[in-house]
Amino acid sequence: AAGVIQSPRHLIKEKRETATLKCYPIPRHDTVYWYQQGPGQDPQFLISFYEKMQSDKGSIPDRFSAQQFSDYHSELNMSSLELGDSALYFCASSLGGRLAGTHEQYFGPGTRLTVT
Amino acid sequence: GNSVTQMEGPVTLSEEAFLTINCTYTATGYPSLFWYVQYPGEGLQLLLKATKADDKGSNKGFEATYRKETTSFHLEKGSVQVSDSAVYFCALTDNNAGNMLTFGGGTRLMVKP
Numbered sequence: 001a002a003g004v005i006q007s008p009r010h011l012i013k014e015k016r017e018t019a020t021l022k023c024y025p026i027p028r029h030d031t032v033y034w035y036q037q038g039p040g041q042d043p044q045f046l047i048s049f050y051e052k053m054q055s056d057k058g059s060i061p062d063r064f065s066a067q068q069f070s071d072y073h074s075e076l077n078m079s080s081l082e083l084g085d086s087a088l089y090f091c092a093s094s095l096g097g098r099l100a101g102t103h104e105q106y107f108g109p110g111t112r113l114t115v116t
Numbered sequence: 117g118n119s120v121t122q123m124e125g126p127v128t129l130s131e132e133a134f135l136t137i138n139c140t141y142t143a144t145g146y147p148s149l150f151w152y153v154q155y156p157g158e159g160l161q162l163l164l165k166a167t168k169a170d171d172k173g174s175n176k177g178f179e180a181t182y183r184k185e186t187t188s189f190h191l192e193k194g195s196v197q198v199s200d201s202a203v204y205f206c207a208l209t210d211n212n213a214g215n216m217l218t219f220g221g222g223t224r225l226m227v228k229p
Contacts, residue, residue: 033216042205042219043160056214090159094215104150105217107160 002027004093004108012114013081021076021111025093031055032074033105034066037088049074050096081115088112118143118213122206122220129196129227137191137204137223139180145212149173149182149189152205154222160205163191196227 005024013019025032031050035043036059045058049068060066063081068074078085089112092105122139129135141147151163151173164173169184178193189206206220 031215035217042221043217045216045218048214048216056216058216092160092217104162104165106162107152109159 004091004106006089006091006108006111008111009109010112010114012116014116015081015083017081017115019078019081019113021078021089021091021113023074023076023091023093023108025072025074025091026106029093029095029106030072031094031096032068032072033092033094034060034074034076035090035092037090037110039087043090046076078113083115086113086115118147118208118210118218120206120208120218120220122204122223124221125203125224127223127225129225131198131227131229132195133227135191135193135196135200135225137206137225139189139191139206139220141187141189141206141208143187143208143210143212145210147208147210149180150207150209150217151178151180151189151191152207152219154203154205156202163204196225198227198229201225201227 007022033048034046037043046060048055052068066076088110090110092107094105148167150165152160153163164175166173166182172181180191203222205222207217
């Protein structure tokens, strides 16, 4: 079965540079979530989209922005990168948005971002 | 707000030992509860879930029961294998606060042959 695809899998950037992470949800899934997992930490919710509209916002810095496109893929844009942005960034997809209740989220393999 | 607390690791067990990883939660609404597993270098995989009180989620020999009275969702397995070595995350979603997952801190399980 098709899974969530994230690209790139690894990314190395320098401080103050920009980065774009891409997420392709499971076919027919209309909801995308972004999470950030720092080293040895639990994943923290950043932002979510349902039917191309922002649904909920978590601890996403103002330097980051994201959007969901008409084909439901999503991109996380990160500017003025800081050393502390080094983390694993996960995308997850599900069906039905914030009203989905019990619909589980399926995670991609993550993008490991290293800021030097 | 919502929060999940789980026992700190690492938990080190011998193969075929009994496993319990404790998880308790606080939620503003009526949450759904999940256990996710993360193998080294990989993403998060849903292990099991429960959506209402007294529901038991089970998968691959793991099980957890949604206990509303004690706000707990402890993970158990009767006989662990070396291949179960991973980090386990307890998590919840709460429709009153969107459908995002709130995770516990994770518990690393190491199973020795």
